[in-house]
Amino acid sequence: MTTRDRSLLTKEWYVVPVSVDCPGCGAQTRSGGIVVGPSSLTNTSTIDLDGDLLKAPWVSLDSFAFVESLAGRTENVQRFIANRYHSIFAVQDGRLKSVCEHCGDGLPAAALRAPAMNGFVRLGRKKLVNNEGLTLFASKVVLTEFHGGTLIGEAGLRDGGYSLLLLCDAEDGRNQTGVIEIWHSVARNEYAIVIKGHEGEVQLVNYEDLEQVVDDIARVGLALTQLHLAQDRSPYCELARDLFLDALKGAGYEQDE
Numbered sequence: 001m002t003t004r005d006r007s008l009l010t011k012e013w014y015v016v017p018v019s020v021d022c023p024g025c026g027a028q029t030r031s032g033g034i035v036v037g038p039s040s041l042t043n044t045s046t047i048d049l050d051g052d053l054l055k056a057p058w059v060s061l062d063s064f065a066f067v068e069s070l071a072g073r074t075e076n077v078q079r080f081i082a083n084r085y086h087s088i089f090a091v092q093d094g095r096l097k098s099v100c101e102h103c104g105d106g107l108p109a110a111a112l113r114a115p116a117m118n119g120f121v122r123l124g125r126k127k128l129v130n131n132e133g134l135t136l137f138a139s140k141v142v143l144t145e146f147h148g149g150t151l152i153g154e155a156g157l158r159d160g161g162y163s164l165l166l167l168c169d170a171e172d173g174r175n176q177t178g179v180i181e182i183w184h185s186v187a188r189n190e191y192a193i194v195i196k197g198h199e200g201e202v203q204l205v206n207y208e209d210l211e212q213v214v215d216d217i218a219r220v221g222l223a224l225t226q227l228h229l230a231q232d233r234s235p236y237c238e239l240a241r242d243l244f245l246d247a248l249k250g251a252g253y254e255q256d257e
Helices: 075-082 109-125 210-219 235-250
Strands: 003-010 013-021 028-036 041-043 064-071 089-092 095-098 136-146 162-171 177-185 190-196 201-207 223-229
Touching (some): 075 136, 177 210, 190 210, 201 210, 210 235
Antiparallel strands (some): 013 028, 064 095, 177 190
C-alpha cells in the first residue's frame, strides 16, 4: 500500500459508505469515502489543466486507491460530489472532505481509510459498488493505493470492441497541439475518447452520447481546429461526423467555413 501526491483525471470512482466515530462531537456518524479505479490517470506533479494537458505525461493508476485528500479544480468536485452527496461530503477550505452528519465537521482521512478500503473490497466482491462514471479533474490529490480484490472488470479500446471513428486536431490555452480520437463500441453502445499530446495520451471511456464527449472536451479547455474521418468514405464515420458536428453546434460551437 503506497501513498503519493499527484494530479488526477478519472471517470472511474466510487462512493463507499462508512460508519465512524466523529472526533469533533463524539457521535457515531454515517459518511463516505472515495475510491478511484485502475483506469484513472495520474501525473506525478500538480499541473495546470488549462495549459499542460497536452504536454504532461499521464499514466494509468493500475490499482485501486483511497482518496486521502482532494483539492485544486474543485468546480466539478463541488458539482459531482458535494452537491449530490451533500450529507456526506463538503468542500471546506478548498478541499473535499467527508463530514459528520451530526455536527458537519470534516472527518480525518485516517479515520476513514481502513473502513472505506475494507468496505469497497467487501461490496466489490458482491458487485454492489457503482462507478459514478463522471469525469473528475483535480490537480492536488493524495491517494493511497491498495489491491482491490473485486470482480470489477476492465476493457481496453483496441481489444475491447471499439472502432475509431473521428480524429480532431486540438490546441490548448498555451497553443500546445494534440489530437483527440473518438471511438465507439456498438456492443456497449458507448463512446470513448483518447487525447494525445506530446508526451503521452489520456483515455476516457463510458460516454453515453457525443454531447457528453463535447462537454468534457470543453471542460479541459481544448479548442478543436480540424476534424477528420478515421476511414474515408465510411458511412459509419460519416454518420459519427454529422452527429459530432450537431453536438458541437448544440453546445454553442461555431464552425469556420
